[in-house]
Amino acid sequence: MSESQKEESGYSDFIREAVAKDLKEGRYKEVHTRFPPEPNGWIHIGHAKAIYVDFEVAASFGGKCNLRFDDTNPEKEDMSYVEAIKRDVKWLGYDWEDREFYASDYYETLYELARKLIRKGLAYVDDLDEEQIKEYRGTNVPDKNNITYTPPGKNSPYRDRSVEENLDLFARMRAGEFPDGSKTLRAKIDMAHPNLLMRDPVMYRIRREPHYRTGTQWCIYPMYDFQHPLSDAIEGITHSLCSLEYEIHRPLYEWFVSNCEVFPSRQIEFARLNLTHTVLSKRWLIQLVREGMVSGWDDPRMPTIAGMRRRGYSPEAIRDFLGRIGIAKTDSMVDIQLLEHCIREDLNKKASRYMAVLNPVKLIIDNWSEDKIELLDAVNNPERPEAGSRKIPFSKVIYIESEDFREVPPPKYYRLFPGNQVRLRYGYVITCTGFEKDPETGRTIAVHAEYDPDTRGGDAKDNRKVKGTIHWVSAESAIPFEARLYDYLFEPERPMDVAPGHSFMENLSEHSLEVVPKAFGEPAIADVPVGETVQFERIGYFCKDPDSTRDSAVFNRTVGLRDTWAKIEKKNS
Ligand code: ATP
Ligand code: MG
DSSP, X not given: OOHHHHHHHOOSSHHHHHHHHHHHTTSOSSOEEEEOOOSSSOOBHHHHXXXXXXXXXXXXXXXXXXXXXXXXXXTTOOHHHHHHHHHHHHHHTOOXXXXXXXXXXXXXXXXXXXXXXXXXXXXXXXXXXXXXXXHHHOOOEEOTTSOEEOOOOOOOTTTTOOHHHHHHHHHHHHTTOSOTTSOEEEEOOOTTOSSGGGSSOEEEEEOOOOBTTTBTSOSEEEOHHHHHHHHHHHTTOSEEEEEGGGGGGHHHHHHHHHHHTOOOOEEEEEOOXXXXXXXXXXXXXXXHHHTTSSSSTTOTTSSBHHHHHHHTOOHHHHHHHHHHHOOOSSOXXXXXXXXXXXXXXXXXXXXXXXXXXXXXXXXXXXXXXXTOOEEEEEESOTTOGGGOEEEEEEOSEEEEEGGGBOSSOOTTOOSBOTTOEEEETTSOEEEEEEEEEOTTTOOEEEEEEEEOGGGOTTOOSSOOOOSOEEOOEEGGGOEEEEEEEEOOSBSSSOTTOOOTTOOGGGGBOTTSEEEEEEEEEOGGGGGOOTTOEEEETTTXXXXXXXXXXXXXXXXXXXXXXXOHHHHHHHHHO
């Protein structure tokens, strides 16, 4: 939609426009949506988009949104997933109130609706097995001009059973008289329909597998295409919003609604979220978890909501991102740097600043007396003056980042090298006077400097222009911690693009996690609560991990400070 069209309609996207039209024309009196996860894994940022669309569209019209577990695959579902999904939807900031529903609660109603279709001559029990059903259905084939052509399928020899026989067989399927896979209930639509999904789709299958909620009560389970529209109807869902891959299912959705004569829910599809350097499907994510490629569903490299939370992303930043990408009708690939840009913008406002050194080398201030400790004032958050300030101890021996010293400086290097001056953040200007090397490895093991007493941060008397400022941590009070530095889980932008016979797993990056076992932070980092994200000045944003104990903290790098997206935006504007 162009900007001017947007203004005309007053709605920011095509879904809200369609919903508004439905209300205006009296098709529905109110708006009621649902988010329908299958409890077979933890939800990811793609689901967050669906949650955002479902809840926000309803809210725009003063409507409601249900949380419904679409739980009709007993093999894969589990209560632990239900709990994880509820926790994550809530964390994202959405409230379904008392409207928590389960498709498995509708089994009896669905069974009755299936009998209704049988009675109307619109469903039959079939004895063909899975392979035969596929074969009779037919497939799309390219013709000699390479245009897809779908030759008609073949009717099943059991298609014309009488209503009585079908009702009897269906009841016996439920009663457990037939082995798994030996019979199905199918809708009687059209075996020559150009849409393969309309060629007598299976409504029920026999499966002796205990279900996490209904136990062994049922040995027949409804298929998604039958169950979903009817669950929507049972709940009085007006707008059943779903991702684009369901577009081809819509005629079937409408067929079940109209032939079962139930509440006429309307399905509207929107583009899936795809993100670069990521895979967004529970099927792939579960494989990463099972094969131990990540530490679990909440590994901070995972695109799951739990992973992002542990990484240090906030719900506000995720919602900001979802708002910016908008709701469109065509699938596209979103650059993960836009998400990171939203995370940085949010954290820049919120995160308290601290000093920490990841790759320490000792710096000795030779003209500072041995036992003297001075407390320097540091601002907690320059974006929020009300966050106040704190005291940081300064002493003779401090740690600095080893890359902030060079024996021989490259061009335009304004940090420490023999003879050069830098300002220590919040502290004094120092001059590098020398360094010590390990004779065996050649590595610098200590840097020497002298400080100028007239240059203390904030009250420098000589207004000296010093080009570089470096961060530091006083050695005598430094808190050691483990830093986990994360990078993209997958090397290529589109990890699913693989040659035939290859797996996306081959695209896993070898640099997605670097552990720094002993970094040092200023004393105040000991008080940072688990789950809080802070900024380590000049390094990046870090979130304290639940693996932290009282004596040893772990910080996850949320995101670095350099915003490549802001640069791209600037260039394009
Ligand atoms: P997955 O492929 O990750 O298993 P799914 O569609 O099988 O996803 P469901 O639990 O059935 O998982 O999805 C619940 C809802 O989330 C559906 O309405 C689906 O359309 C939506 N959804 C899933 N993935 C995305 C995505 N990447 N972008 C937008 N919506 C999505
Ligand atoms: Mg699904």
